[in-house]
Amino acid sequence: MAASPSAKDENLSNKELKYGLALAFTAAFLFSTKPIIIKWLYSLGMSAIPLMGLRMLIALPIYLVIGIYLWRKMETKPDGLTLLRAAAVGLLGYYMASLLDLSGLEYVSAQLERLMLYAYPSMVVILGAIFFGAKVGRSVIPALVLTYAGLGVMYGHDLEIAPPGTSDADITKGTLLILGSALSFSLFILFSKRGIAELGSLFFTCISMGSATLATLIHYGIAEGATLPAMDATRWVGTLVLAILVTVVPSFMVSGAIKRIGPAKASVSGTIGPVLTTIMAIIFLGEPFGWAAVLGMSLVMLGVSRLK
Template sequence: MNKTKGLTFGILAAFIYGFTPILGKLTYLEGSNAISLTFYRNFLSIPLLFVVLKYNNIPIAINKTETKKLAILGAMGSTLTALTLYGAYNYISVGMTTTIHYIYPVLVTIACILIFKEKISKEKTIALILSTIGVMMFFEGDFSIIGVSLALISGIVYAVHILFIDKSGLNAMYPFKITFYAAIFSSLYLFIFGVASNNLVFKMSLTGWFFTFLVAFFVSFLANTFIPIGVKNVGPTVTSIVGMFEPITSIILGMLFLNEPVTRRNVLACILILMGVLIVTLAKGKRADIKSK
């Protein structure tokens, strides 16, 4: 394991996940929608990932067991999480959706302790508490059972997604190979869903396609590959905690590029999350910490 490498890639993934919604909003202005963006961000990344595998002489073939695992993985993070998260935005605010979705680090930690009988250091526990309180401060007052349910499902599915990478043994596979097949399966699932629901857009402006490609490059090519690297090197718990850096990125960039307001409450929330991430970053590795293998 390489803790510095794991933390770096985990934070980079969170940063990318945080700023790409801005690009996503720009694609909507050019004729796209949530389903189409999620489909194309996976589909357009496949050629890029294929080139990386060929350039590094990584065998493309996978066996039946790996195929099943990758098919399951593709159905979770890039498909079900995205669909339920975007679906929640139609019923409740982004702030409430984000708050509920970020229950996943807590779920990952609980699963590691109760199901996998692993131990969590005091530093990680404190970091998790601070970061969770910070995220909860983004909570807003509107309410919808459907919206809350969808946001909760998105958090549960993403927690399973992170744990599955670690516990299924997929983290031993070359990271870009994991992302390559996850993108293929996710593209297949989303194409079927998009066509069946009549939500898949085939015509966009040139600008829309440009922003869509950027989302594909940053999210499906880079960030989705960085997550397995983070899980492999620091484990699912720490990867989940540093993932809370995402809403901070969204708030700062939303303020800079979309003129979105920032309240004192949001600033305090960001400080608590940063404190949690900082504690995890500075904490010394211990035998009692979550292991990624």
Template sequence: MAGMGSILFSAKAIVVKLAYQYGADSATVLALRMLLSLPFFWLAVYWQSRRQSSVPLTRQDIFTVIFLGFVGYYLSSYLDFLGLRYITVGLERIILYLNPTIVLLISLVFLKKTIVPKQWVAMGFAYAGVILVFSQDIRWDSHQVTWGGLLVFGSAVAYAIYLIFAGEIVQRVGSIRLVALASTSSACFSLLQALLLNPSALWTQAPEVYQLSLFNGAFCTFAPMLLVMLSVNRIGPGLTSQAGMLGPIATIFLGWYFLNETMSFIQILGMLVVLGGVAILATIKPTQQPRPELSEAE
């Protein structure tokens, strides 16, 4: 269940790249994804509210949710979608998998948390793996790969900020409700951007773009979050996080199968090095531990 959630979540990049083949732009693809996923999230909130009462939101909670939706879902997703225009889905997923290391580094710089030597070693392995894959891809088009890599890394930084700030409010609001509220905030920002950049694009796309966007919203956004949350309840966060390693592996094979992207020994080796570094990091009691049900919802 956790592995399937990770694979479906990683397939988001495949769906986005397929939508690009029909002429859709990044802002439109993002807006459609967020709008079409909202009904599923709010149905989940309604179902949960029938089982247990919800804590009323304070004014501070509302501002926090708007901020989290902007940074964690809108900004992070938009940078990711932009980056996918320039790099392979395999490199994109490997860069995003650095998220736990970015959380640690932000905690070190801004929250004055301590990083133990073993964590530095694990992060060194993770970033060495990314550099290995990056060094191969950059040979084909150095400018595009560099720009795309920076955009996706910016996406990972934005989502790391979301995880740090969401850790406190999720205890009070609840993970499903927080994701639904943050998604609503993100949908508003995404819709506003799409209307400003290209007002008619939302209703003039090819039918395939709407089909892909519905699949993206239902099966690559809502379903993974639900599967991961169920897995956390059944097998615990540790095993759920380990199953998440299937995501980058599946992405490389899916990119090769659906997008005809190259799958090389260097790419697989770099991916394994990144996975190894993050796996080592997972064995250490972290300074700032992202909740699995939040970290899979990007």
């Protein structure tokens, strides 16, 4: 007996959900390695703006090739306003958020950085209600309290484990920078949904990353001039991994996940990120870990999991 149309639709929906979640979880894993690689490159003498510039410059040809290929395949070309909107949204998610994140990582631990970025679904919920009239359930308030109480605990933990030469003011500065990064990425998640629907996830990513790369290179030229930073083989390998495996690949995955399961599910599915980052930070960076970190992480993850 043939399956009814509704059964077929439900089956397709389940497949889309599974595929979307797989994309989101894989992207979360790759993103969880980002602070580890960045902190390692900082220990080798690199700094935020040169690293961000090289990262985007390496990634740009990939986005250009894929973008040109997709453009040629389009039967109906998008208008200039649609492209401009996608480019503007890209500045939020891939330029501003990255700039604030890399700058903040110069001051705080990889554990605090990943946990703060993991908390961005709370901002997605709040901003979604403000800008899009999304309904907010009663469970949101205690979830937000748990989330930001956990971040407060982690902030205190970073103050305690700060390496010599790092002041409380430095930790506070880094914390605020990464909170700004989370806010910028939350806006990107919300405003990207329209662009993905209009352009498709792959082409939208190419446009948004292209605009972010252009902004990054202009910033780099103003701040550093036209010369490349001092590089050796180790720094090049680390930067290549950061650019390809931790930037290009997960950026396409995130757009694909948003297209299939929506921004809310895509944002919450990164549960594994803080845990993986913490484990890698302890093993590879030698960052201290104690009960305060366990409590902070537990509160944030519980809070985010309760967001509806």
